[in-house]
Amino acid sequence: xxxxxxxxxxxxxxxxxxxxxxxxxxxxxxxxxxxxxxxxxxxxxxxxxxxxxxxxxxxxxxxxxxxxxxxxxxxxxxxxxxxxxxxxxxxxxxxxxxxxxxxxxxxxxxxxxxxxxxxxxxxxxxxxxxxxxxxxxxxxxxxxxxxxxxxxxxxxxxxxxxxxxxxxxxxxxxxxxxxxxxxxxxxxxxxxxxxxxxxxxxxxxxxxxxxxxxxxxxxxxxxxxxxxxxxxxxxxxxxxxxxxxxxxxxxxxxxxxxxxxxxxxxxxxxxxxxxxxxxxxxxxxxxxxxxxxxxxxxxxxxxxxxxxxxxxxxxxxxxxxxxxxxxxxxxxxxxxxxxxxxxxxxxxxxxxxxxxxxxxxxxxxxxxxxxxxxxxxxxxxxxxxxxxxxxxxxxxxxxxxxxxxxxxxxxxxxxxxxxxxxxxxxxxxxxxxxxxxxxxxxxxxxxxxxxxxxxxxxxxxxxxxxxxxxxxxxxxxxxxxxxxxxxxxxxxxxxxxxxxxxxxxxxxxxxxxxxx
Amino acid sequence: xxxxxxxxxxxxxxxxxxxxxxxxxxxxxxxxxxxxxxxxxxxxxxxxxxxxxxxxxxxxxxxxxxxxxxxxxxxxxxxxxxxxxxxxxxxxxxxxxxxxxxxxxxxxxxxxxxxxxxxxxxxxxxxxxxxxxxxxxxxxxxxxxxxxxxxxxxxxxxxxxxxxxxxxxxxxxxxxxxxxxxxxxxxxxxxxxxxxxxxxxxxxxxxxxxxxxxxxxxxxxxxxxxxxxxxxxxxxxxxxxxxxxxxxxxxxxxxxxxxxxxxxxxxxxxxxxxxxxxxxxxxxxxxxxxxxxxxxxxxxxxxxxxxxxxxxxxxxxxxxxxxxxxxxxxxxxxxxxxx
Numbered sequence: 001x002x003x004x005x006x007x008x009x010x011x012x013x014x015x016x017x018x019x020x021x022x023x024x025x026x027x028x029x030x031x032x033x034x035x036x037x038x039x040x041x042x043x044x045x046x047x048x049x050x051x052x053x054x055x056x057x058x059x060x061x062x063x064x065x066x067x068x069x070x071x072x073x074x075x076x077x078x079x080x081x082x083x084x085x086x087x088x089x090x091x092x093x094x095x096x097x098x099x100x101x102x103x104x105x106x107x108x109x110x111x112x113x114x115x116x117x118x119x120x121x122x123x124x125x126x127x128x129x130x131x132x133x134x135x136x137x138x139x140x141x142x143x144x145x146x147x148x149x150x151x152x153x154x155x156x157x158x159x160x161x162x163x164x165x166x167x168x169x170x171x172x173x174x175x176x177x178x179x180x181x182x183x184x185x186x187x188x189x190x191x192x193x194x195x196x197x198x199x200x201x202x203x204x205x206x207x208x209x210x211x212x213x214x215x216x217x218x219x220x221x222x223x224x225x226x227x228x229x230x231x232x233x234x235x236x237x238x239x240x241x242x243x244x245x246x247x248x249x250x251x252x253x254x255x256x257x258x259x260x261x262x263x264x265x266x267x268x269x270x271x272x273x274x275x276x277x278x279x280x281x282x283x284x285x286x287x288x289x290x291x292x293x294x295x296x297x298x299x300x301x302x303x304x305x306x307x308x309x310x311x312x313x314x315x316x317x318x319x320x321x322x323x324x325x326x327x328x329x330x331x332x333x334x335x336x337x338x339x340x341x342x343x344x345x346x347x348x349x350x351x352x353x354x355x356x357x358x359x360x361x362x363x364x365x366x367x368x369x370x371x372x373x374x375x376x377x378x379x380x381x382x383x384x385x386x387x388x389x390x391x392x393x394x395x396x397x398x399x400x401x402x403x404x405x406x407x408x409x410x411x412x413x414x415x416x417x418x419x420x421x422x423x424x425x426x427x428x429x430x431x432x433x434x435x436x437x438x439x440x441x442x443x444x445x446x447x448x449x450x451x452x453x454x455x456x457x458x459x460x461x462x463x464x465x466x467x468x469x470x471x472x473x474x475x476x477x478x479x480x481x482x483x484x485x486x487x488x489x490x491x492x493x494x495x496x497x498x499x500x501x502x503x504x505x506x507x508x509x510x511x512x513x514x515x516x
Numbered sequence: 517x518x519x520x521x522x523x524x525x526x527x528x529x530x531x532x533x534x535x536x537x538x539x540x541x542x543x544x545x546x547x548x549x550x551x552x553x554x555x556x557x558x559x560x561x562x563x564x565x566x567x568x569x570x571x572x573x574x575x576x577x578x579x580x581x582x583x584x585x586x587x588x589x590x591x592x593x594x595x596x597x598x599x600x601x602x603x604x605x606x607x608x609x610x611x612x613x614x615x616x617x618x619x620x621x622x623x624x625x626x627x628x629x630x631x632x633x634x635x636x637x638x639x640x641x642x643x644x645x646x647x648x649x650x651x652x653x654x655x656x657x658x659x660x661x662x663x664x665x666x667x668x669x670x671x672x673x674x675x676x677x678x679x680x681x682x683x684x685x686x687x688x689x690x691x692x693x694x695x696x697x698x699x700x701x702x703x704x705x706x707x708x709x710x711x712x713x714x715x716x717x718x719x720x721x722x723x724x725x726x727x728x729x730x731x732x733x734x735x736x737x738x739x740x741x742x743x744x745x746x747x748x749x750x751x752x753x754x755x756x757x758x759x760x761x762x763x764x765x766x767x768x769x770x771x772x773x774x775x776x777x778x779x780x781x782x783x784x785x786x787x788x789x790x791x792x793x794x795x796x797x798x799x800x801x802x803x804x805x806x807x808x809x810x811x812x813x814x815x816x817x818x819x820x821x822x823x824x825x826x827x828x829x830x831x832x833x834x835x836x837x838x839x840x841x842x843x844x845x846x847x848x849x850x851x852x853x854x855x
Contacts, residue, residue: 137757146806146808146810147755147757147758147810147812147813148808148812150755151753151754151755152810154753154755154756155753162532163531163532163533164532164536164748164751164753165753166533167532167533167536168752168809170533171808171809172810
């Protein structure tokens, strides 16, 4: 497009080869004139102006010698540039041959690069070639002529000079004849020619090897990865990383699920056992991953056991939860077992490589986390207008058919949770009964539980409307073992691996049930 | 790019080439004559001769007893010039240097004010220990050194050419001295440091001064020839890259030059254009003394320190870091050559 515009400028209304040539010529002239319009401090452009000057006939011998020297300088520069470029190309080819499986494309690409690079270097070198003046300066420096020749070239345009210029020219020519000017600038092989030769040999050998063999670097890496030593070094690290990742993922998914867990727990507590069964049926129909997610979620739910203790139906639900979590665990274990089986099927020799096992572990965890979040979203229910967790029941099937007992139980669960939260998870049956009585006449002022747990994410907690009436709520207080309190509050939960939290939770619940 | 190329064929009746050869020969003779009295100090002698032919003045700095005054006196004898010496003291007044108007009585008994020239009316003036005089007296030399004239009672009096001032100062005894102002320093073409003589030179000095009679220095050139030589010097051509190097070197001493971090860090005031003029003129003389007809980069490098060391003023940071003008200039020149 640009060329067309230029052609139109040069030859309006015509687009032919001739016009194209004239446009290119004009473009070249413009570039050339720009180059000569550079400021005088640019020595190259300054010196190049001397090339176009007519020199005195006395200086022809000097100028011829300077031309020869200039050609040699140009040849040396070209050789140096080409060698450097081919060294880099050879290094690239060697790397490609050592790593890549396909060589034909790489060879073709290298050939194209070599040609293009050589052309670019030639162009650049020709463009920056030394002028006569610059060559004279170099010869002055090399032969110790103290700028005699460059000054003579500078004053070379003066015909038949007299006075000091003539004397200077005579002096320069007299000194010039005494030195072997061409001997100072021989065409010599580049300094890195040996390196290039070695690289050529290496590349040739590597390509010959590659005719019948795989890339050596890949083979070496594979054999190294399979070796017992590497396995013994990296397997503990991989296991430790896997555990850390699991723990991190469990901690990450725990916080955003707090509100969802709360509503889920309340709705679950308010439903009847039949509903739980229905839910169990639905849960049983879920696929393996969902089961695994549910298991994790149940683990999280088990960390806030206030409602379970306060509600008699909580135990039944707990059993269901346990079964679900067991299923989830089994699913996880199955998934892990599958991967283990796969690795075992490959036998000692066919063990998965380090990278593959890492990828497998990451995939497992990544597949768990989004499913878990989606299931959390499904289970998460918005609070009702009164701000009680009971409103979550409206989304549960058969919630309208639930009996009064179930509702009151749910309310009592919600209240109990609130009181537990206010008193750091404390609660008792007696307190629950009193609350039930109060609830018949007064609205429940629920307070989200696990405030202490989620102190860092306080803004994300479900906000409940709290009536400002005095004496509308009574806080239930019950005896609670300090150990359980610590587990509920999460003070020690962070130190317990996620997979063991459920068992620890169950241990404390059993102990509590035994007391009761 | 301009060049000071002399195109006139002859000066003083002879071809320029012959005059250049004559100059080189005569200066070699002057060196030989000076070497009869002055042992060693080849660089100082060369600097003095270059300044003499370039039409500038020289400030000699060195400890007492190194032969500064002897050098000036010997030079005056070798070039057959009128010579006078002024010992600068704190109570020296400008009139004591340049002269004053006094009442004179003519033949018929009439009295009138007449100008009594001072010791400055000479060809070769030795201003000994110039930094001991007050700035007022020192400034009396300003007009004489630059304009080659003195003005007394609204009357200007031209000094006789060649007028060549050689001032000395002692760097050791700084108490009770008045350091030369920058304007005064800039008027000196070169500031030459007179070093201590070496072992062999010291033996030679002892042999010459303690045995026999002092050497007699015979005149080699006169003032007129020196003026002719000055004209020849100006015809020496300068290649553009040499002149470019001089410009870059001068500009590299300017602290405003952001490209040179060294100058902006340590130099308060850089070289004036007089510094570049000195380098080119001195380079021309040096080329002729070397038997060349063109200025080379080597001439510029050789004259850089005497031409520029007194033209750059260092700041407090340079003094705190113990930097001297000489090492800063060497570093700047090294960086320029590396580019």
